[in-house]
Amino acid sequence: MVVGIVPAKASDVLSKDDSLTCREVVEQIKQHVTCSWNEGKTVDTFKAGNPDEKVTGIVTTMFATMDVLREAVKQNCNFIIAHEPLFYNHLDETDFQKNDPVYLEKLKYINDHHLVVWRFHDHWHRTSPDGIYVGMVRKLGWAKYRKGDSYMVFEFPETTLKDLAEHLKQKFPQGVIRVVGDPGMKLTGVALAVGAPGADRQRQLLNRDDVQVVITGEAREWETPEYALDATQQGRSKAFIMMGHVLSEQAGMDYCAEWLGGFISGLPIKFIPNKQPYWTPQ
Known part of the structure; x- marks a missing residue:
């Protein structure tokens, strides 16, 4: 339960x-x-x-x-x-x-x-x-990585952006998963923002000190993806992943x-x- x-x-x-x-x-x-x-x-x-x-x-x-x-x-x-x-x-x-x-x-x-x-x-x-987040966290197998009582912010053992993206692809093999960021970037903090929460919410999560990557459903390409690209090109440890709204x-x-x-x-x-x-x- x-x-x-x-x-x-x-x-x-x-x-x-x-x-x-x-x-x-x-x-x-x-x-x-x-x-x-x-x-x-x-x-x-x-x-x-x-x-x-x-x-x-x-x-x-x-x-x-x-x-x-x-x-x-x-x-x-x-x-x-x-x-x-x-x-x-x-x-x-x-x-x-x-x-x-x-x-x-x-x-x-x-x-x-x-x-x-x-x-x-x-x-x-x-x-x-939130019923959607409960189902997604169970599907991802991330319950043990939840930060406190949050269903949105997770703390992992150190991994890379490439390995995280590959984990998502394994969980959702039919998905079209798009990633903005340095594949070799090391990370521990991940935020999950399902669906289309909007650029303000995505950037708010991405700007947290304990979050290096935000995983979301979708975004306008000229908003958060471009922001994450600029952050990457400035040498910041920030990344953005779009899974698609349905997935x-x-x-x-x-x-x-x-x-x-x-x-x-x-x-x-x-x-x-x-x-x-x-x-x-x-």
Whole structure:
């Protein structure tokens, strides 16, 4: 059991109920996160489908891509809980897309198969400890290197930037991992900043005395990567690694499926990973 996640009591666990709806599952989630639920300002809302559909099975994922939707149908799971947007923008605004063929085909597939998509982003990050970071730290095997109670800052035995990057590649062999910095740079301090936290947060972490390298999901190339490049060219022991948004958070949605199983029973709960979207010519 991960310290900080409130375990479900036996009385809290739902018994098998064929009439359980997607809306009722969300209400259970609201009761089990450790943070208060912000109804007014959150992207954690239903994005498509009828919330009152009876649940046949639950899928957790990063992005509800077409491949994920098709696999959910194949596995007879109609409730998809996604960490990121369904329709290509943070707020899932669709008015400007109402004539877009890609959006229309995706929406039609969801409706034709009676799927329901709900986003679980803000409160999965806000619960304590952050569910995405818990999953990523477990995937990386870094729990013993946590600095104090942090899930973002780690202290390792001395290694090199090259060896750290190779460790990441071994953990995520399909990933496109990009590194800014001197491969031979020695380091002990690493910060993990998953997803797209923004340049201010990335630089704040990189400027800590106990951090030599920041690992993140993504960044604008003219912001933190260029800053790290200048730091390297000035002879400073600083480096920056981009894993890609999906890889940097995906293990957190794998963990989400396990977490849901702590208080929802009688329904299949499955994690479907996103495939690596990028390829490079050989």
